[in-house]
Amino acid sequence: MAGPLDGLRVLDLSSVVVGPVCTGVLAEQGAEIIKLESPEGDLLRKLGGKGRNPGMAGKFLNFNRGKRSICLDLKHPRAKDVLRRIALRCDILVTNIRPDAQKRLGVDAATMAEAAPRLIHCSIVGFGTDGPYAGKPAYDTVIQGVSGVAGCFEASTGEPRYVPMLVADHVCGLIAAQQIGFALYRREKTGRGESLEIPMFENMAGFVLQEHLGAMSFRPALGVPGDLRVLSPEARPLKTQDGYICVSANTDAQAHGFFDAIGRPELKTDPRFATVTARTANTKDYFALRATALTGRPTAEWLDLFTRYDVPAMPYNTIESLLTDPHLRATGMVREEEHPTEGPTFAIGAPNKLSGGMAPPLPAAPRLGADGPAILEAAGFSADEITELAQHGALKTTTGETP
């Protein structure tokens, strides 16, 4: 059994999060990923916090499982040709290098399409090249701010903030992989590759608008924008006697079950709370009522009660407690692993199940340049050429040590 992308080769000219998420998904489904890094290495190697060795931060490990690393100095005159020879052997090229820099390296979509008509060239950009923000530099927080993600918090609490995750990078990386899948399907039909442009701003603005344009979808607007239930500042896990619990009671049956569970059956016929429409109109009161309803019992008791009344409810997890969550352990989403160079670590598994076959669990993330010679050999470079490239400094090879 192999993953659906088994046999495909991907050149990953990306760094930090958005590109690595995309190629991480492709790896998880069986593709071979050639991660090309500069001599400084992917910035996440350092920016990703603590590690046992320099350049091997925990966050880097978790975004780069199942990839092979080659380290080329693209400023070296011979590296451009090496890059191109590798690229020509690939099915997919993923990059978040800015379009003008892609051109300088000779790996932009137009140049590659001529030489490799079956290549799927995926360029992740901050802003679409067909609009006035084209070419502006972009990072996750900039995108969160300009796309309205931070604006959702202002609509909720009066103060803008970013989601405490690289949500724009992460989501757009997932979308890039998604669009690559569609292009692969089309390539089977047409025999031809194509170029994809994934603009982060447009994707995240679309995400926010779908969620929250709401009453402002109409011209003239029927009211303020925003799904008021979702924007409620009380949209949070509910306090119990000994912690928090996560409850969702949307349908009438669930809301009525909740009222029964908390010993307030009279609310089932209260005109403010009896129906979906009424609760939506009285979101503030409904959420306020819920916020204080559960402090009298511990979480475990509430979980039992809500199960009995068929109200969706689950324990609240911190980042730490995910590691001991019984479901994540049982499904292999969290497992213990011996990293070949970094020692004992936790490994994060593949979440989705495909009956047609899945790739085996992925090997751990590589040190900078660890696979360079092997990648070049597979690309048809002779042993002499590889040695020469290393001697000239175009190819950086590791000797077990990190930069």
Add this chain to the structure above:
Amino acid sequence: MAGPLDGLRVLDLSSVVVGPVCTGVLAEQGAEIIKLESPEGDLLRKLGGKGRNPGMAGKFLNFNRGKRSICLDLKHPRAKDVLRRIALRCDILVTNIRPDAQKRLGVDAATMAEAAPRLIHCSIVGFGTDGPYAGKPAYDTVIQGVSGVAGCFEASTGEPRYVPMLVADHVCGLIAAQQIGFALYRREKTGRGESLEIPMFENMAGFVLQEHLGAMSFRPALGVPGDLRVLSPEARPLKTQDGYICVSANTDAQAHGFFDAIGRPELKTDPRFATVTARTANTKDYFALRATALTGRPTAEWLDLFTRYDVPAMPYNTIESLLTDPHLRATGMVREEEHPTEGPTFAIGAPNKLSGGMAPPLPAAPRLGADGPAILEAAGFSADEITELAQHGALKTTTGETP
């Protein structure tokens, strides 16, 4: 020119957000979507806030563009057979109906695989069927809470809360579409469909762990989990004299440009802020410094200055101001449209560009059951059969009015 999924037919047995996001992506790429609704209609028709007509909430419109609606009463004895006849003609079936209910309706993966071996059956579940939480009911906030999304806010500010968007539903819908693309690619190779299980909890827990396991990726842990820059409570748009601005200065060049732009060039050699590593170790001080640095000038001046110093920076958008953003207008991401039944509205465009061909802009979201007779006719039902199904109450047809 057509989208990559042109010619594919999708049966959408889903509601609210996670499934509709998935089928919305498939529609955007050219697939035909048959949205099957119960006589009450997709809950989002009501739960989605204000609309001009009942059952046509703004939020519903924005998640259901480009789909056709058929309304069947699946409790009616004849409806199950109708459902099955439609399903057998489809390439893809997307559902977030719980597995046991799928079985009762005869549309579970195993039953369908026998009758339609080329079908790709995508079941979006709260929790994988191979773990102890299997079958538990799930909604977006429950998933945000149990998967650690809310926990990221506790790690940031001390108080858990949900992202003020249906981020678990939305992200998992995007992932479902992604996995369907890979299965479509494999089907071209093997000639066979397959079943996919997309567990929301595992996907979102994986998302959080990749982002924030960090120093706790190592056993024993090298420190507290979390990317401290991202978790900083100061990770927000920065206040200017007249509003907010979104700035990201990660690399040394960007940070040094920022220090120059704010007239503090001495910080470039300050050991706390000179390098990526130093700034990561001193995130709190770095962010505090940034939080108060920009109140002396208006946003427009800062944008000019940061452009000059090559520091990534963009204006801050609220939900409302996205509608007038010049880039979103120029790229067609926001356009004005006359909805055939709901009057003047805003339409949200397709963000990604595919050089191999794209589907034309999608038609607006349908009223409940608007396309039922046409869908049945295309599925081979005779005019008499359709009339009879409507008379018996198995098929609900609209007469221009909504429920």
